[in-house]
Amino acid sequence: MVNKKKNDTAHERILIAAKKVFxxxxxxxxxxxxxxxxxxxxxxxxxxxxxxxxKLFELIFKEASNQFFPKIADIIDSDIPLFEKIESFxxxxxxxMQQNAYLxxxxxxxxxxxxxxxxxxxWKNREFLFSKFVGQIEMEIKNRKIKPVSPAHLFINMxxxxxxxxxxxxxxxxxxxxxxxxxxxxxxQRKTEIPKFIIESIKR
Amino acid sequence: MVNKKKNDTAHERILIAAKKVFxxxxxxxxxxxxxxxxxxxxxxxxxxxxxxxxKLFELIFKEASNQFFPKIADIIDSDIPLFEKIESFxxxxxxxMQQNAYLxxxxxxxxxxxxxxxxxxxWKNREFLFSKFVGQIEMEIKNRKIKPVSPAHLFINMxxxxxxxxxxxxxxxxxxxxxxxxxxxxxxQRKTEIPKFIIESIKR
DNA sequence: CTTAGTATTAACTATTTGGTTAAAATATAT
DNA sequence: ATATATTTTAACCAAATAGTTAATACTAAG
Numbered sequence: 001m002v003n004k005k006k007n008d009t010a011h012e013r014i015l016i017a018a019k020k021v022f023x024x025x026x027x028x029x030x031x032x033x034x035x036x037x038x039x040x041x042x043x044x045x046x047x048x049x050x051x052x053x054x055k056l057f058e059l060i061f062k063e064a065s066n067q068f069f070p071k072i073a074d075i076i077d078s079d080i081p082l083f084e085k086i087e088s089f090x091x092x093x094x095x096x097m098q099q100n101a102y103l104x105x106x107x108x109x110x111x112x113x114x115x116x117x118x119x120x121x122x123w124k125n126r127e128f129l130f131s132k133f134v135g136q137i138e139m140e141i142k143n144r145k146i147k148p149v150s151p152a153h154l155f156i157n158m159x160x161x162x163x164x165x166x167x168x169x170x171x172x173x174x175x176x177x178x179x180x181x182x183x184x185x186x187x188x189q190r191k192t193e194i195p196k197f198i199i200e201s202i203k204r
Numbered sequence: 205m206v207n208k209k210k211n212d213t214a215h216e217r218i219l220i221a222a223k224k225v226f227x228x229x230x231x232x233x234x235x236x237x238x239x240x241x242x243x244x245x246x247x248x249x250x251x252x253x254x255x256x257x258x259k260l261f262e263l264i265f266k267e268a269s270n271q272f273f274p275k276i277a278d279i280i281d282s283d284i285p286l287f288e289k290i291e292s293f294x295x296x297x298x299x300x301m302q303q304n305a306y307l308x309x310x311x312x313x314x315x316x317x318x319x320x321x322x323x324x325x326x327w328k329n330r331e332f333l334f335s336k337f338v339g340q341i342e343m344e345i346k347n348r349k350i351k352p353v354s355p356a357h358l359f360i361n362m363x364x365x366x367x368x369x370x371x372x373x374x375x376x377x378x379x380x381x382x383x384x385x386x387x388x389x390x391x392x393q394r395k396t397e398i399p400k401f402i403i404e405s406i407k408r
Numbered sequence: 409c410t411t412a413g414t415a416t417t418a419a420c421t422a423t424t425t426g427g428t429t430a431a432a433a434t435a436t437a438t
Numbered sequence: 439a440t441a442t443a444t445t446t447t448a449a450c451c452a453a454a455t456a457g458t459t460a461a462t463a464c465t466a467a468g
Contacts, residue, residue: 010445026316029232032426042447047427049445108371109313113233115374130380147404152390153397157374160368161361167312167371170319174359176334186356193357200351201405214415236456246417251457253415 011049013039015059022060023102027110030057061110061117068107071096077132082140084204085133087195093162094191098184104166132156145188146202154202161194215253217243219263220256226264227306228245231314234261254338265314265321270309275300283334287345287403290362297366302391308370325362334359350406358406 017039021030032053037041050056076090097104111118137151165172165187173183215238223242225234236257240247254260279293301308338355345352369376369391377387 026230026232026313028230029317031424034425043426044428044448045446051427053426058308105313105316108375109309111375112309112371112373113229114294115378118375119378149362150393150397150403152380153394153401156369156394156403157365157398159372160364164364164368164371167316167368168363169316171312171315171322173318174323176356188356190357190360193354194361197353197357197405201401235454247456248418248458249416255457257456364461 010039010041010045014041014046014056015038015171018056019060019064022057023064023106026062026113027053058117061107064103064129065107065111065118065121067096067100068103080157082136082146082200083195085136086198089158090162090194091191093159094187094194097163097166098187101166101169104163108167136152141175144204146204149202154198158194161190161197165190214243214245214249218245218250218253218260222260223264223268224349226261227268227310229318230310231261231265239377253380262321265311268307269311269315269322269325271300272305272307286340286350287399287407289340290402291396291399293362294366294398297363298391298398301367301370302388305370305373308367312371348408351408353406358402362398362402365394365401 014035017035018030021035021038025031025034028055032046033043035056036046039046047058050059072089072093075085075092078085080088133155134151137146137154138150140146141148169183172178173180178186218239222234222239225239225242229235229238234257236250237247239260240250243250245250252264276293276297277383279289279296282289284292337359341353341355341358344350373380376382377384382390
């Protein structure tokens with residue numbers, strides 16, 4: 001045996017299929033057979049490459065939660081001015097989620113259903129973004145650049161407005177009769193609407 | 205046979221148990237045995253009262269989605285002034301969700317996973333709140349009472365900020381080290397923080 | 409008390425589903 | 439070409455799980 005290339009078909013097709021099925025149905029609702037079918041391979045091959053459902057899910061979930069989070073940190077922790085930071089956070093975060101609209105609900109749902117899976121990862125990897133952002137806001141308040149606002153609430157407001165529409169997407173589309181394209185447009189607007197809305201509220 | 209009272213124990217205990225288990229694990233993750241255990245009865249009794257899992261779920265889901273929605277309409281569609289309306293919506297809606305923090309994620313998740321279950325209900329029952337609220341906002345803009353803002357985005361902003369924290373609750377608690385009580389406090393604050401935040405942004 | 413309907417259970421069945429095995433096909437090295 | 443390792447499959451297996459059945463306990467009416 002020599003170097004085994006892992007960029008080949010079956011192994012990769014399985015990962016893509018697993019992602020699709022897990023995102024759509026969640027851990028509890030996903031069937032190994034569905035994944036095999038989606039990948040166009042025999043079910044036994046799943047277990048050949050990834051020991052069991054648990055392990056396979058863990059991989060998908062880890063990738064998903066990493067994608068859901070840490071890139072935020074780069075923006076939030078950067079040294080740019082507050083208003084610019086808010087603008088680029090909203091814009092970039094929504095942009096990321098547009099490429100994977102299922103991601104937020106998938107991650108948040110699984111965290112709710114199996115908190116243990118997330119707990120360790122949280123205490124380890126993340127000091128969590130928060131601190132630096134909070135400091136910056138407090139600074140701006142002290143300098144009377146913005147009104148006195150609660151940094152925690154401001155932060156939660158911002159991510160709520162960015163993320164929630166993806167979670168409520170099907171419901172929004174149904175209730176307002178939007179189609180896929182109109183939803184995309186709507187979220188494109190939000191990239192600028194949310195920052196405007198926030199800044200309008202806190203600026204002096 | 206005479207009048208059958210349905211306010212008795214088993215039947216009710218099952219509904220309570222089913223609600224608990226479905227809320228916690230979702231349709232796909234819930235086990236009939238879990239529900240039976242939780243209700244302290246034999247599994248066969250579940251099928252005696254509610255033919256099958258599907259039917260039982262349908263009941264719980266219908267009640268949940270009714271609770272998640274329509275009471276909003278009363279506030280949103282009422283004739284009170286805009287700012288008051290925003291205030292009472294946020295306050296009352298958060299208050300409702302505090303009594304049932306699992307509700308938003310449960311409903312939104314199941315709507316995502318089985319959109320068909322919701323579609324009919326939407327086209328039928330609800331003209332959806334929207335219209336009257338939108339009209340009122342456009343009016344206030346025309347009268348130069350508030351800045352020109354997109355009613356749709358304003359509406360989504362408001363419900364995002366109210367609902368999202370419940371969906372992200374475990375994650376928020378983990379990442380910030382909140383306990384149950386602190387979360388409650390935080391949401392109590394939001395009942396006034398969100399309206400302040402919104403009004404500050406749109407007022408002239 | 410007896411009877412007829414109702415509630416409840418233990419035991420069972422059928423199906424779904426995650427996982428295994430052993431053999432076949434395919435590729436790789438010598 | 440032959441041997442060796444890797445990939446892939448068909449056929450199974452065992453556990454889990456929704457749903458059934460037939461018998462038993464319970465309740466209320468006459």
